[in-house]
Amino acid sequence: MATDVTADHRARAPGARVGIDVGGTFTDFVLALPGDARGLLHHKEPSTPDDPARAVADGLAAVLDRAGLGPGDLASVTHGTTIGLNAIIQRRGARIALVVTEGHRDILEIGRSRMPSSFDLHAAKEQPLVPRDRIVEIAARLGPDGRPTSTPDDEELARVAEELAATGADAAAVLVLHGHTDPAFEARLTERLGALLPGLPLTSSAAIWPEVREFERALVACLNVYIQPLMRRYFDRLEALLDGLGVSAPVYIAASNGGSLSLRSAAERPIETVLSGPAAGVTAATRLGRAAGIERLVTFDMGGTSSDIAVAVDGEPEFATHTTIGGLPLILPVVAVNAIGAGGGSVVRAEHGALKVGPDSAGADPGPVAYGRGGLRPTVTDCYLHTGVIDPATFLGGRMTLDAPAAAHALDAVADSLGLDGGDGAADGALRVATAGMAVELHKTLAERGLDPAEFTLVPFGGAGPTHAAVLAEEVGIRAIVVPPTAATFCALGAVGADLRRDFARSLRRDLDDVSVSALRDILAGLEEQARTWLGAQGPATGAVRLTRAADLSYTGQAYELRVPLTAPLTPAGLTEAFHRAHERLYGFRDASAALRIGTARLAISAAGPDLTPAAPATPSAATPPGPVGRRSVLLAGRRVTADVHRRDALHAGHTLTGPAVVEQDDTTVLVPPGWSAAVDPLGNLRLRYS
Incomplete structure (x- = not known):
């Protein structure tokens, strides 16, 4: 609701x-x-x-x-x-420790008792974020009902503080079993320990995220203190x-x-x-979709290091409460963004007789070979340059001239080691390899949701997204693309228009009945009070405030729940019917005779950011589109074609063009391959369609 x-x-x-x-x-x-x-x-x-x-x-x-x-x-x-x-990915955070209920010292090592791969007998398990010698046990515990079963006295706290100081940690997290049932208990314990260790930052896991599942909650708290000093x-x-x-x-x-x-x-x-940049881009894309009347879209963010996708249906981004960061589970609500492949700086190389792209990236320093900053390994950007898709003289609006001969020399070296037809063979092959890997991951993402690619519009952004979008869309079966005018800086656009927002949660874990629904109302009221207090501390520049409430429900005995939006008034019958509808929509059936259970109450608060809805361009359309500013040879799908070159700032609403064509703007390049056409819509978006 x-x-x-x-x-x-x-x-x-x-x-x-x-x-x-x-x-x-x-x-x-x-x-x-x-x-x-x-x-x-x-x-x-x-x-x-x-x-x-x-x-x-x-x-x-x-x-x-x-x-x-x-x-x-x-x-x-x-x-x-x-x-x-x-x-987190590179494991270069702070030296941290964990205080945990006695008997649970191995919580991070045991985890969920799952191997990285069931079929790889040599796969090594992920190293725990906190080694066992920096985990200190404490005689503190809550029961599942929230009542203390063990409360540490002063002597116990002094012992724990002494052991904690001996670890040499820069910061520490505190986890009490069933701490989500009474966050105040864990908060008081953390405060008492902090008084004994004034120089050591301590964080209560229940204060960060009071949700059931101790392993995941421990990781949230540990990850928070792991990156906090940095x-x-x-x-x-x-x-x-x-x-x-x-x-x-x-x-x-x-x-x-x-x-x-x-x-x-x-x-x-x-x-x-931790996922702020990619999430901001998805937010900007869904706003664009609503303004342009597009309800089903796939975002494609291809930057210098990687490529990410997200799916939005009915104009809203998809959220996840379980994701993975650097091989570690994260249970905080995040915009559901999936990494699917290489970026413009991903290194192209020969490995065991095969052409490989990424995951290593040349980054900004030294960057691709063509940057002339000492890079020796060719990248996807070098491939774009060698194939003629990007112009060495107009990169970044001419502020940065690329070294095409250096890129060609580096690609020739890769081609020679694989017996390919010179730099052309290496560049074309590398782009095909990158596209195939992205297509597999995108197909998988859509198939898991039962979605048909042909029903979606691709919204590419990032410096390389518009350049690679049509090639990827054709491989996947997406026939429509919308390239926003600000594609290369789209994540920054999402940031400037972002709402103030925070999510809150509290687990109940009770059977659905009148008593538990009453408890749900009380918890939601408490979460709302926390949310309003938080918002009041964020600063004066707030717009319309919005509260969204939901609850995770399940059939009794199920391990995982379904998210159900809450509508007023809250009653057992209303919640039951809402869950059955959600279950029926996803799985095709309902079990009306089964008992239900309330898992976690959720509340999100947001205050609207600035209204950046694009207005129609002030420049009127010319009677006929301007002619190309030039033509050049472009290597596409193994053959050279002559492509018209257009300036994006010369195209206005109503202008159309057909591929093969290249549309250049100061911060990115849009490729329109053969078989595709492009038109500028009233909002200035470049809409590509495969015929």
Whole structure:
């Protein structure tokens, strides 16, 4: 159930807003200018992996200079980052410890007792995030009903504090068995331990996410403290650089649920930001879909390091409450984004007599060979350049000239080791390999949901998304593509328009009856109070506030639940029918005689961000589309064709063109292969269709 709970009240004063997305190769900026005919300004700044905040400061100064604005003209800064995600994947977070109920010291090692692969006898199990010698047991435990069965005295706490200090940990998480039933118990325990260890940051698992399943809840808390010192150092550095520029506007961090939260909240709960960049892109795509009348879409985010997809049906992104980060399960609500393959910086190589693409990436430094920064291994971007899809003289609007001969030389070396027909054979083969891998993963994602690719529209973004979109769509069977005008900086656009949003949850684990429904009402009321308190601490720039309530229900005895939106009034009969309808829709039947069980109550609060709904372009369509600015040879599917070259900024609503063609814009290139046509719609989107 979604409820509007306040009148719409926009920011106190209009002003420029900037969205930022830090990627492995480029840091993207979108500057929204309310009341300005320019609307949105876009900028790409090479990332600085040694100091990511430096690229943020340099790019922000550059985009403000382009707009003729000063730092004081900014109303807000919203920033998406993958720093926490990369730290988890690369296992370079803090040295952390875990305090856990006695008898459960092996909780992280046992996990769910599953091997990575049932068919690989040599597969090694994922190393636990916290080694066993940094896990300390404590005589504290709650029963399933929330009543304490063991409460530590002062002597026990002193022992635990001494052992915890001896681990040399930088931070620690606290987990009490059944802690989700009474989060206050675990919070008090954490506070008492903290008083004995004033220099050691401690986090209660139930305070981070009070949901059943101790292993997953332990991981959420451990991951939070694992990346917290790194993220706080980054946020401090970011604040210092922004202060140095003279930026006084509030800073928000894009969240994994597609919303945003204040810098302070992000520092306290950095685990909520690990998928912020990809989620922001999906949010922007669904907004585009609603504006363009597209209900079923697949987003395709191809950046410098990887490619990600997400599915949206009925204009809303799909959310997941169980995902995997660096091989570890995460139970926080996130926009459901799946990694499906290589990015523009993915390395092309010969391995065991076969052509391979990725997963290694050249990143921003040294980057692809064509960047001329010392890179020696060819990448997907080098392949685009060699095949003629991108022009070395117009890359990034001419701000960065690419070295085509160097890319050709690197690809020749790969071709020679495999006996291919020169650089053409290596480049064409690498793009086919990358496409095949993406297509397999995309087919799998849609098939798992029982969805037909032909019913969907592909929305590509990221620097390489529009370049690869038509090739991937044709391989998968998608026949329609919508390329937004701001595709290359789309995740930054999603950030600048993001709502303030946070999710809350609390597990009940009770049979469905009058008593449990009454408890559900009480829990939802408590979650709403927490949500309002959180929102009030985020800053003044809020729009219409919306509350969304749901509950996880199941047949008694089932291991997993179905998410059911809640409608008022809440009654056992109403919840039962809502669950049966959801079960019938997914599985084709209902068991009316079976008892039901309430699992977890969920509540999300959001405050609307700035309205960035695109308006129709002010420039009227010409009677006939402008002719191509040139023609060049492009290698497609193993053969050379002559493609017309168009400038995106010269095409306006109503203009059409047919492939083979290349549409260039300052920050990306759109490929229109043979058999495809393209037309500009009233919102400035380039719509491709396969005939």
